Amino acid sequence: MTNNNPYNPTLVALDTANLATALNLAEQLKDKVGGMKVGMEFFYANGPQGVKQIIDIGMPIFIDLKLSDIPNTVAAGLRSLLPLEPFMLNVHILGGREMLEAAVAAVNEAEKLGFERPMLIGVTIVTSMQDDDISEIGITRNASDQVIHLAKLAQECGLDGVVCSPHEIAAIKQACGQAFKTIVPGIRPKGVAADDQKRIMTPDEAIGQGADYLVIGRAITRSEQPMATAEKIWQSVRYADLD
Ligand code: C5P
Numbered sequence: 001m002t003n004n005n006p007y008n009p010t011l012v013a014l015d016t017a018n019l020a021t022a023l024n025l026a027e028q029l030k031d032k033v034g035g036m037k038v039g040m041e042f043f044y045a046n047g048p049q050g051v052k053q054i055i056d057i058g059m060p061i062f063i064d065l066k067l068s069d070i071p072n073t074v075a076a077g078l079r080s081l082l083p084l085e086p087f088m089l090n091v092h093i094l095g096g097r098e099m100l101e102a103a104v105a106a107v108n109e110a111e112k113l114g115f116e117r118p119m120l121i122g123v124t125i126v127t128s129m130q131d132d133d134i135s136e137i138g139i140t141r142n143a144s145d146q147v148i149h150l151a152k153l154a155q156e157c158g159l160d161g162v163v164c165s166p167h168e169i170a171a172i173k174q175a176c177g178q179a180f181k182t183i184v185p186g187i188r189p190k191g192v193a194a195d196d197q198k199r200i201m202t203p204d205e206a207i208g209q210g211a212d213y214l215v216i217g218r219a220i221t222r223s224e225q226p227m228a229t230a231e232k233i234w235q236s237v238r239y240a241d242l243d
Contacts, residue, residue, distance in 0.1 A: 008034035008234050009207065011062050011088075011183075013217030017045035019053065025221055026057045032230035035060035035087065037215055051084050060087040062183075062215075066123050068092035071102035078106040082115045088183070088213075090163065093122040093150040100157035121183055122154035122162045127199065144168060148175050155180055161212065166201035169209040178210065185215040189233060192219045207237045 010033040014022040026036055036059050038051060043065060046053075055061050063086040067074045074091060081089060091103045103120060110117040124147040125134060131142050139146055144167075151162045151172045161181025164172055169182045188200045195218055203214055216233065223229040 008032075009211065009213050009237060010203070010220075010230065010233055011035045011037045011213050011215050012220050012230065013037045013039065013064075013185075013215055014054070015039060015041055015217050015221070017041050019046045019050050022046075022050070023053060023057070025226065026054050026059065028227050029220065029230050030057055030059050032227055032234060033059075033216075033220075034213070035062060037062040037064050039064040040066075048081075048084055051086075055084065062086060062088035062090075062213075064090055066090055066092055067103070068095040068099070071095075071099040074099050075102040075106035078103055078120075079109065082107070082110050082113060082118070085116045086118045087116070088119045088121055090121040090123055091159075093124055093154045093159075093162070097153065097157055100154060100159060104158040119160040119181065120158075121181065122150065122159045124150040124154075124162050124164055124168075127165045127186055127197070130198075144171065148172065151176055151180070163215075165199050166206040166209060166211065167199050169206065169211050173210045181212040182210065183213045183215060184211040185217075187214045187216045188219050189229070189236070192223075202236075203233045204236045 012029050012033045014025055014036055016022050036054055063081055067077050107118055107120045125143055134143055147168050148171055152175055154162055155176045163183045165186050166184050172182055184206050186197045186200050187203050187206055188194055189202055194200050206214055220226050220230050
């Protein structure tokens, strides 16, 4: 089956503390990607005002702050982000059921407050951790079983999807259904260096596995021609073969 994707699934990771660099990249890439992602590095340096400047360029934004704290604090933190109207926010699933339910309740207040409701996404186990690291912190399941376990918990609590490695997409879709979103980093087009990512896939392979969004940073932002690279990725996923 061919995909014929109606929307561009690439969220470009603006991993920089420098506002001018981020704005320049966002301007260049706005018609070539589906949205922008800013994380701790950008947010802690530039704050909500910096995020607003990116949003003013006119793209959906994923504010990737991976919140984890007591339920009241996480809910309040999310409420503070709602006026920016991100289309996606995230929390660590390891924060537990009560925290996840409070987080869902907080984003569900968005419309009542006059804002768009963002998708709320759960971080399972960060992809930099492997089985040894997980066992060291006292988790006895292997990484992939733990990821599925956490994805199911996130779904039970009302989250809209999870961040996962491209190699986990199929198992998550099987466990949680096709409508449960997968947001997938670790993406490298053919011939691009893996850098520190350990388990990579090409954009069209990840879409073929059922990925809903691709988080792509360095393959685009460090390319000699970011616009051309982003356009090439879009064309490759637009007509990707679905497994
Ligand atoms: O440059 P690269 O494409 O590897 O960037 C991937 C982006 O996805 C970075 O912003 C990184 O923080 C983020 N990310 C990740 N692995 C996760 C969660 C987020 O690489 N498990």
